[in-house]
Amino acid sequence: MANPLEQFEIKPIIPIHTQSFDISFSNSSLAMVISAVSIVLLFGFCLRKRTLIPNLLQSIPEALYEFIYNLVRTNVGKDGLKYFSFIFCLFLFIAFGNLFGLFPYSFTFTSHVAAVGALSVLALLFNIIVGIKKKKLGYLRTFLPKGIPYALAPLVVPIEAISLISKPFSLTVRLVANMTVGHIMLKILGGFVVALGILGVVPLFFQSLIIIFEIFIAILQAFIYTVLSCIYLGDALRSH
Amino acid sequence: MTKTPKDIAAMSAKIKAFEQKKALKEAEISESSRDKGAVTGFQLSIELVAGVLVGAAMGYFLDSVFNTRPVLLAFLTVLGGAAGVLNIYKSSKEELKD
Incomplete structure (x- = not known):
């Protein structure tokens, strides 16, 4: 049976080495480029004839747009609509990355901590910058909420700091673990199909069910990631 | 006027049927919300694990900066657990709001 972890290997396609970094264009970068380009192409294609009353093609991006718009409005609030484009891009990029990874011979960049972690750190920086911009020095209140005696500061400040930093970490782990586990399961079942010969029909049946489930998981995890980063951003805007 | 008791009986039967239906529906809802609760x-x-891990990582890093191994590692790992509980508290507060 083929090694189920082989699919997560990053292989350089165009090797680029600077003095201290390896910034090769890898299969992971290719997957990211393909998902980004396919988003642009899909939206460009669906929105090429813009009418007031949308036809079927135009309603796809509009439904997505409205869905995320409502999500931002309920979870971040009216103030958060300024950052709608960031969250919309985040959702589309992760959803397309997850879905694109389900094609055979493709690569799931969302199964790598490096890729998703970078997005989560972006959300963390975004949170901090927006918070500081909105509340100036009052942002430091995040680390010592009102009503807590100053004597407890040495305990509460590190706890709040770890809480702030561990959120992007748990966001990353949640998405990465879900994608990795799903793909390993698919690969192992696929190995059974080949190894069992004619009896491989049984795992093939389960394989097809799990593929449907994985499509669902791919969209659900992108959604959960988006909701949690929305709440995360909302925390920075709302807390006084 | 003789009809009244019959009407009332029919009405109470109707009410009973409706209440049974309602109870069934409620049981269904609580079951699905239990599944959601498991998720x-x-x-x-x-969140809990992430807090501990991030705390430990921060402790390890700060120890190598200040050369105080293993004091901060031990201290921040414990605080990381507290931060994990705090995160759970925050998100459950968010959940209870809707």
């Missing part, structure tokens, strides 16, 4: 619980368990 939420699993999601939150990651």
Whole structure:
């Protein structure tokens, strides 16, 4: 049976080495480029004839747009609509990355901590910058909420700091673990199909069910990631 | 006027049937919300682990900066657990709001 972890290997396609970094264009970068380009192409294609009353093609991006718009409005609030484009891009990029990874011979960049972690750190920086911009020095209140005696500061400040930093970490782990586990399961079942010969029909049946489930998981995890980063951003805007 | 008791009987039968239906529906809802609760619980368990791990990593890093191994590692790992509980508390507060 083929090694189920082989699919997560990053292989350089165009090797680029600077003095201290390896910034090769890898299969992971290719997957990211393909998902980004396919988003642009899909939206460009669906929105090429813009009418007031949308036809079927135009309603796809509009439904997505409205869905995320409502999500931002309920979870971040009216103030958060300024950052709608960031969250919309985040959702589309992760959803397309997850879905694109389900094609055979493709690569799931969302199964790598490096890729998703970078997005989560972006959300963390975004949170901090927006918070500081909105509340100036009052942002430091995040680390010592009102009503807590100053004597407890040495305990509460590190706890709040770890809480702030561990959120992007748990966001990353949640998405990465879900994608990795799903793909390993698919690969192992696929190995059974080949190894069992004619009896491989049984795992093939389960394989097809799990593929449907994985499509669902791919969209659900992108959604959960988006909701949690929305709440995360909302925390920075709302807390006084 | 003789009809009244019959009407009332029919009405009470109707009410009973409706209440039974309602109870059934409520049981269904609570079952599905229990499933949802299991999912939420699993999601939150990651939060708990993440807090401890991030705390430990921060402690390890700060120890190598200040050369105080293993004081900060031990201290921040424990605080990381507290931060994990705090995160769960925050997100459950968010959940209870809706």
